[in-house]
Amino acid sequence: FHNVAIYDTTNKSLILGDTAEYYNSLNATIVKSNSMILLPQKNDTLQIKADNMIVEENCILAFPKVLIYKKEILGKCDSLSYKTIDSSIELFKKPILWFNDMQISADSIVMYTKKNNLEKILFFPNPLIIQPTDTEFFNQIKGKEIIVSIKNDKINVMSISGNSKSIYVLKEEKHTEILGINITESYGMRLNFIENKINKITYTNQPISK
Numbered sequence: 001f002h003n004v005a006i007y008d009t010t011n012k013s014l015i016l017g018d019t020a021e022y023y024n025s026l027n028a029t030i031v032k033s034n035s036m037i038l039l040p041q042k043n044d045t046l047q048i049k050a051d052n053m054i055v056e057e058n059c060i061l062a063f064p065k066v067l068i069y070k071k072e073i074l075g076k077c078d079s080l081s082y083k084t085i086d087s088s089i090e091l092f093k094k095p096i097l098w099f100n101d102m103q104i105s106a107d108s109i110v111m112y113t114k115k116n117n118l119e120k121i122l123f124f125p126n127p128l129i130i131q132p133t134d135t136e137f138f139n140q141i142k143g144k145e146i147i148v149s150i151k152n153d154k155i156n157v158m159s160i161s162g163n164s165k166s167i168y169v170l171k172e173e174k175h176t177e178i179l180g181i182n183i184t185e186s187y188g189m190r191l192n193f194i195e196n197k198i199n200k201i202t203y204t205n206q207p208i209s210k
Helices: none
Strands: 002-008 014-021 028-038 045-055 060-064 066-070 073-077 080-083 086-090 096-099 104-106 108-114 118-122 128-132 139-143 144-153 154-171 178-194 197-203
Touching: 028 060, 045 080, 045 108, 060 178, 066 080, 128 144
Parallel strands: none
Antiparallel strands: 002 014, 014 028, 028 045, 045 060, 045 066, 060 080, 066 073, 073 096, 080 086, 086 108, 096 104, 104 128, 108 118, 118 144, 128 139, 139 154, 144 154, 154 178, 178 197
16 A cells, blocks of 8 residues: 555554555554654644555554654654553663653653543653753763653653652752762652753752752
């Protein structure tokens, strides 16, 4: 088949591609070249692009060179699985998501949707947050696991557990001169956001600052 369009009436997703072949023995369709999944959301559409996709009964596999586009969110990885039975999306092999200028990576990233809306994202293990400053340095936060709660396509709350550690660049307000580096360690921390920017940080225990 050429110029393929596969529509899933259950979750209202649309799969596009240049060509497709159906394999009866596998009960699967392989969509090749310029493959794309369009997942309608409340305020926009989540787009997943890859070279190829394997469409099975309850799962779609995308590989390689996967790119993810959504309002306020960009992402990339080598391969991805979309489980239509629970609408979860798992990213594999050096996955990264960007929220404006904030970059979050981990060994595995799972995006959970509910009623066609992105609800939360799990980063595990070895998650790392990197955010540039207006200097040559970067603010960093890491832990064993990060759970991001999404509200209206923006980060609402970020929970970091398991020996969390933050490294922040200290500088004078309205100046780029660096005063020092603050390193804070805690078992866990909670970050509240406004417009995808950190508004408040609380710790699950007494933090240790260096």
